[in-house]
Amino acid sequence: MKQFLEGSHAVAEIVKRCRPGVVSAYPITPQTHIVEDLAQMVSNQELNAQFVNVESEHSAASVVLGGEATGVRSYTATSSQGLLLMAEVVFNIAGMRLPVVMTTANRAISAPINIWNDQQDVMVVRDSGWVLFFAESIQEAVDLHLQAYKLGEDPDVMLPVMVNMDGFILTHGMEAVDMPSQEEVDRYLPAYKTTYKLDVENPLTMGYLADPDYYLEIRYMVQETHAELLGKIPHLAGEFKKTFGRESGGLIQTYRMEDAEQAFVAAGSVCGTIRDAIDELRAKGKKVGLVKIATYRPFPKEAIASSLKNVKEVAVVDKSISLGGFGPFYTDVTSALSSLGTAIPKTSGFVLGLGGRDIRVKSILDVYEKLSGKQVDCAFIGLKQELLAETE
């Protein structure tokens, strides 16, 4: 039975059903509703977990690192500056191969301070070794948390997984959600068992110093696991569909790509807006489709290249920017397309929606208009020329 739920509440509900033993968080908008709900669940004994109210996100990440190191499923959530403050620990958790799951309620980065949605925060930890999922809807966010624990705790994986969901748009939006029951979750996600843990009967040293004779191989092993994940993640999504009857996650998802001559590439909630724009364009006879990045790390380069190989023009939609460079998705997509050899589609990069600037169907149609023009690598859409003139 579907329930009409706020995104944050839906995430808290599914996290509760995953039965984490250690939950730690520090408040930051727009993540707060998730951890407030979890705190209430612990307080009501609906969730048997140690809820640790810490003095910073750096410590929130460190607490779940420590909890996970005892072999206990652990969870945290953050956003924006919180993720940046955590960054050092985020890298460390991945290097230590601890399968923590974290929700990032994606939000802009200061300065100027801005609490609204874009995807610049996650890009700061893009290279950390975490598996990065992007949810398009609240339902997908719910489903990806289940998949996140399932994938990360796989003994052949042992990596942390981050579920990215657009701040406010998904965390504070409401949607009819098919919430898996506790029994279904228990069947899908059994209790976490590992021998890689702190144990007085079998004392391990975790977090050792590796000198130049060892470091290169240890980092390579993380890269190699990510390469293997390119095979595991489609399988994970397939199994999920068999169990729950829904398509959620995977490496990429496509929309109306069968005969597409032009395509958008994007991730997160903006994909819903792009689908509407595509329907409008299709109604006018334009052969347009969407390739949605559901998994950003590992980067699904082959899946993306093969889905775009018959397309003439590609518009990469970034809600973040590597200042002085390009949108991060644009850089990765063009890199993936280079493997196609000579028949590389004309690929343009567009930056939209920073700091919560509304992305409407019209914004996507603006991107479409520019797509057939001169190739651009980092075109900002929706700039208010009058504001730019004022600051000059």
Place this chain on the structure above:
Amino acid sequence: MTETLFKPGHTACAGCGQAIAARLVIDAAGKNTMIANNTGCLEVFSTKYPESAWCVPWIHSLFENCAAVASGVESGLKYLGKKDAINVIAQGGDGGTADIGLQALSGMLERGHDVLYVCYDNEAYMNTGIQRSGLTPTTSNTTTTPPGSASFGNPRPKKPMPDIAAAHGIPYVATASVGYPQDIQKKVKKALSIKGPKYIQIHVPCPLGWRHESSQTSEVAKLAVETGLYPIFEYENGQLIPRKIASVKPVEEYLKVQGRFKHLLKDAKGLKEIQSVADYNIKKYQLKAQG
């Protein structure tokens, strides 16, 4: 020699006070102990892959977060119902404790985790090459507080870390010195018998950073105590219990065996300033033996 949980073969310098103290701490705590260790000398010289000196579960994450990692370890053990049978120790150097790790430590103390925090105080950032920390004593010569025509060395007194820890209202705080090994072990055992957050700060000479003979570690440590420059005391539920000094020695005896204070020995004003630190400690912590 009795069996130790901190094996030889690690790469600490000869005469390293921290290595001696770390062994005393874990051997007092026993094998049912988990350690979260900050980045620093101890971590570097004891866990270079693929070797480890530790015979207990041991985890290192970062420079400043061992108190938070230990909070997570303790929470995990609580969730598993195993906390009562297992000690959790968080440990780090003076920089990792009093400077970069102070926030995480304060959080751990305030939240009431059942963790013993041990600060090995060698009074500077030794692992990176003897830079000043918040626990570097007044006038000490470090690579970032070098004496010169405009400076006597470190211009500031030691941060009163044990008092800062005690101000959190925790049940047990103590200082100790590697010059008094049995005292360290007695305090570790006492601390671990008490539920809640505990803080022990151990003075550990660093022959390289302090520039004394590596054979003199114990003597130098004792002189710090006997002069009043390193007060040894406990706060049990906030109640001060000092370790009395039988016969107080002038600070010069401690300073003259170390290169880091060499620039002071010719300077009456500097010496007087250091003596006043010792006098203050003796009064504040009631170190003078009666009669």
